[in-house]
Amino acid sequence: MKIHDLIVLKETALHEAKDAKNDAAVEAVRVKYVGRRGLLPEIMKGLKNMDPGERPKAGQIANALKTELQILIEDRQREFSLSEAKTEDNSFDYTLPGEWRSIGSLHPISKLIEQMVDIFHSLGFIVADGPDIETPFYNFDALNTPAEHPSRDLHDTFYLEDGHLLRTHTSPVQIRYMENRPPPVRIVVPGRCFRRDTTDATHSANFHQVEGLYVDREVSMADLKGDLNYFAQQLMGPKVKIRFRPHFFPFTEPSVEVDFSCHVCAGKGCRVCKNSRWIEIAGAGMVDPEVFKAVGYDPDKVTGYAFGLGIERIAMILYGIDDIRQLYENDVRFLEQF
Ligand code: DAH
Numbered sequence: 001m002k003i004h005d006l007i008v009l010k011e012t013a014l015h016e017a018k019d020a021k022n023d024a025a026v027e028a029v030r031v032k033y034v035g036r037r038g039l040l041p042e043i044m045k046g047l048k049n050m051d052p053g054e055r056p057k058a059g060q061i062a063n064a065l066k067t068e069l070q071i072l073i074e075d076r077q078r079e080f081s082l083s084e085a086k087t088e089d090n091s092f093d094y095t096l097p098g099e100w101r102s103i104g105s106l107h108p109i110s111k112l113i114e115q116m117v118d119i120f121h122s123l124g125f126i127v128a129d130g131p132d133i134e135t136p137f138y139n140f141d142a143l144n145t146p147a148e149h150p151s152r153d154l155h156d157t158f159y160l161e162d163g164h165l166l167r168t169h170t171s172p173v174q175i176r177y178m179e180n181r182p183p184p185v186r187i188v189v190p191g192r193c194f195r196r197d198t199t200d201a202t203h204s205a206n207f208h209q210v211e212g213l214y215v216d217r218e219v220s221m222a223d224l225k226g227d228l229n230y231f232a233q234q235l236m237g238p239k240v241k242i243r244f245r246p247h248f249f250p251f252t253e254p255s256v257e258v259d260f261s262c263h264v265c266a267g268k269g270c271r272v273c274k275n276s277r278w279i280e281i282a283g284a285g286m287v288d289p290e291v292f293k294a295v296g297y298d299p300d301k302v303t304g305y306a307f308g309l310g311i312e313r314i315a316m317i318l319y320g321i322d323d324i325r326q327l328y329e330n331d332v333r334f335l336e337q338f
Contacts, residue, residue: 001043001046001050001058002054003054003057003058003061006043006058006061006062006065007061009039009043009065010061010065013029013033013039013065013069014065014068014069014072016029016032017029017069017072017073017076018072018076020076022080023077023080023081026073026076026077026080027077029069029073030073033069034066034069034070034073040062040065040066040069043058043062044059044062047059047062102332105335105336105338106338107327107335107338108315108319108327108335108338109208109311109312109315109327111338112311112314112315112318113190113208113210113311115235116188116190116210116231116235116309116311116314117188117190117210119230119231119234119235120188120210120212120231122234123186123227123230123231124186125186125187125188125212125214126186126187126188127187127188127189127190128173128176128177128187128188128189129173129189129191130167130170130172130173130176130177130189130191131167132166132167132191132192132194133160133164133165133166133167134164134165134166134167134172135163135164135165136152136163136165138167138172138175138176139157139165139167139168139169139171139172140152141294142172142175142291142294142295143171143172143174143175143250143251143291143294144250144251144288144290144291144294145250145251146250149250151168154196155196156168156195156196157195157196158194158195158196158205166193166194167191167193167194168193168194168195169193169209169211169308170189170190170191170193170209170210170211170308171211171251171306171308173187173189173191173211174189174211174213174251174287174291174306175291175294175295177189177213178213178215178292178295178297179294179295179296183215183216183297183301183302183304184215184216184217184302185213185214185215185216185304186213186214186215186216187211187212187213188210188211188212189209189210189211189212189213190208190209190210190211190311191208191209191210191211192206192207192208193206193207193208193209194206195207199325201322201323201324201325202316202324203324204312204324204325204327204328206328207310207311207312207324208310208311208312209308209309209310209311210308210309210311211306211307211308211309212305212306212307212308212309213287213304213305213306214227214304214305214306215287215297215302215303215304216302216303216304217301217302217303218303219286219302219303219304219305220286220303220305221254221286221305223305224284224285224286224305224307225242225244227305228242228258228282228284228307229242232260235314235318236260236263236317236318237263239261239266240260240261240263241260241261242258242259242260242261243258243259243261243278244256244257244258244284245257245258245259247283247285249283249285250288251285251287251288251290251291251306252283252284252285252286252287252288252306253285253286253288253289254285254286255283255284255285256283256284256285257280257282257283257284258280258281258282258283258284258307259278259279259280259281260278260279260281260314260317261277261278261279262276262277262278262279262317263279263317263318264317264320265277271322272316272317272320272322273317279313279317280313281309281310281313281314281317282307282308282309282310283307283308284305284306284307284308285305285306285307286303286304286305286306287303287304287305287306292304312324312327315327319338
């Protein structure tokens with residue numbers, strides 16, 4: 001081997017390493033030149049047979065080639081492994097159709113609660129809250145509903161094993177609010193209620209109410225009627241009428257049931273109002289003095305009105321829903337309409 005041959009070998013080796021198109025090709029160059037049985041180790045071994053005058057120079061060239069080639073090969077290997085990682089990353093197929101994420105919206109019941117609360121807000125009411133799990137005291141006794149009252153029956157109320165119950169109405173929040181604050185009071189309480197009703201088109205074991213309570217000096221039945229009339233017209237439009245029918249609730253005296261004129265048929269008679277032209281939407285009345293006594297208010301100094309509006313009932317007439325169960329089935333095709 002002559003110096004000249006070595007220089008040619010160097011050029012070829014570096015050229016091949018630079019030209020390698022993939023990892024396997026680089027590896028082939030490595031094996032061919034610097035591998036254990038490659039050309040360079042062989043040349044090193046053959047140096048001793050060379051012309052002693054050329055030997056040092058040849059050794060230098062061979063060594064330099066080995067180092068340079070190794071560095072170049074490592075560089076190229078790194079280059080290929082990086083671009084392989086990139087190819088994996090790029091395996092995403094941009095031509096596939098996109099995944100549609102639909103935008104959620106408020107449930108019609110939540111939406112209606114917001115609307116109702118807004119209207120009462122404009123009359124000066126604030127929102128109060130209470131627990132879904134109640135004691136018989138707040139749900140019944142303090143509301144002048146004694147132990148033998150039929151609504152306390154196991155058939156009507158869900159009792160828990162520890163003696164608590166699932167509140168059957170939002171009225172216990174009246175007690176919780178008043179017992180901690182002096183009058184005047186002006187609150188609305190939207191919330192969930194539970195009763196052991198068999199589910200059908202108009203009944204659900206789980207439903208919602210908005211409770212209202214206004215206590216001050218000289219609050220009258222006329223205030224109750226005026227405020228509920230204002231509420232009805234704000235929610236349903238100026239043509240809606242309300243009417244009071246005498247009723248009984250243990251916690252109000254006198255008590256009434258409140259009807260709205262049928263929004264669906266505008267008083268002509270239809271399936272939703274069962275041709276009666278009126279739809280019952282609330283219980284209400286003047287707060288019973290016994291309730292004031294239970295919370296430490298003086299019934300000779302204050303009077304008040306209270307009401308409990310059925311939210312599902314209002315949703316059904318407002319949106320023309322003829323089956324209450326649709327509100328709880330979470331069928332997106334139904335919910336999307338609101
Ligand atoms: N709590 C009653 C019910 O669920 C509704 C009701 C009636 C609430 C009269 C009141 C009221 O605040 O004064 O049937």
